[in-house]
Amino acid sequence: MSKTYTTIGSVRGCCGHKHRTIEAAVDCIKRDQSGCRSQGGYSDREVRYAGGAELRESDWEYVHYLHYSR
Numbered sequence: 001m002s003k004t005y006t007t008i009g010s011v012r013g014c015c016g017h018k019h020r021t022i023e024a025a026v027d028c029i030k031r032d033q034s035g036c037r038s039q040g041g042y043s044d045r046e047v048r049y050a051g052g053a054e055l056r057e058s059d060w061e062y063v064h065y066l067h068y069s070r
């Protein structure tokens with residue numbers, strides 16, 4: 001079963017991508033964050049399954065791992 005991922009936030013909206021991996025989705029958030037930071041803000045995007053469903057617990061843990069390990 002192949003899932004795709006997107007990133008979405010109530011302020012920043014959806015990135016509009018379909019990322020094939022969690023790693024790519026986290027990289028997308030990090031790019032958005034550095035763009036926001038240069039304007040004095042921050043990104044409120046988070047990783048979701050494409051379609052908008054929230055991540056399973058195990059996937060969340062992986063997202064957090066990627067955020068703090070790279």
Ligand SMILES: [Zn+2]
Nearest residue numbers: 007015017028
């Ligand atoms: Zn994206």
